Amino acid sequence: MSQIPDFIAVIFDMDGLILDTETTYVHAWQQAASELGYTINKTFCTSMSGLSFAQVEEKFTEHLGAAFPLTEFYRLSGERWRTIAEQEGIAVKKGAYDLLQVLEESQAPFCLATNSPEFNARECLRYAGIEDLFSVIVCRDHVLQPKPAADIFLRAADLLQQPIQSCLVVEDSLTGLLAARNANAFSVLIPSITEIDEQMQALAGLVLNDLCELSLLLQGK
Template sequence: MTKPAFQAVIFDLDGLVLDSESGYFAAWQQAAAQMGYRLSQAFCQSLSGSHGRRINQRLAERFGRDFELEQFHELSNQIWRERVGQTGIPVKKGFYQTLQCIETLQMPYCLATNSRRGDAEQCLAWAGLAGVFAKLICREDVENPKPAADIFLKAAETIGISPQCCLVLEDSPIGVAAAVSAGCTCLFVPSVLPADPDASGMAHRVLPDLCAVADFISAAMVDPL
């Protein structure tokens, strides 16, 4: 059997493994409304995959310097935690299928996210995925967050596979840009439709969900990229 172009898989978290972003957006909108502001769904979606500093920058640009960022984050975090504490966080369709495929092929894999470690671990626990990822690369593990390449370069180093031999699964344009910058092969599984055309153009392929990703990985073992 000829080896495919990738030998390991790197997962993003929010919007890719977990259907968490819709919950974040709803909490942001509710918190903003309580403060007398309005956040559109389109604006929230434009922040998909962004790190905290970038989110704060965009909020300040939209609402001005008088916007109380600390109050907004406290409110939205409280709203979101109350909701997911009761209902959990849904796992994206096809994740278990993709994971089973990777494990059957005995490929190393890890998770690489712009989230802080404590937040990532808590979200995985709420989704029933605690312990699924033995290796997590998080915001505090690197100097620069996505869209910089740092997180994926660190992930490749952590699992002992060169970036050029890593397959990254991403749902956001910011994540795709980071993966491509790191030299990885990237599948774009957009969480926001229509799919961003720039990210679609950068990615190796655009797939509708993780079920299709599992099929892609299985096929690549037979017909290398």
């Protein structure tokens, strides 16, 4: 594994990185679309990884047409998603607990920084049973612009009381990597359900397979 630069704090994305929420979103979206007479495949769904609500809405309209009933779709998909989450919970990604323990033992501050609104983010954390693990959470409704703008990461660094250049940003999506670049932060890419393309490879300061690898690297710092 490659070396990682010196850092003081760590900023984590949530969906697809700490939590396996994307799988539940895909299932709920496909169920809701089917009930409305539309078909959406997994590739289309995963292409929205890391996007904000407004960006997701735009992609649905582009893909399915202006007549697509977005309001009804969001109502149905929300109901289907909560049914899935209540029955199955939301899985915590492999290595997350060990990694957070490493950071706590080294007294390195960390936080979540997500394009999700705060209500939805806390709901996901609750379904995953880890709502108490993050004392600092920065969400879409806390800033002017979502990722790929720098706002969310800059706000996170401010709350952690560290310059952004002293923070590691850990992401799983192109949108998050672009935001890290715009914030002038070093990024660690741990891909989830999207394949790494050349742009992602070029943007990432470091590419790892999972949170376990990052945990091992940080233990050696």
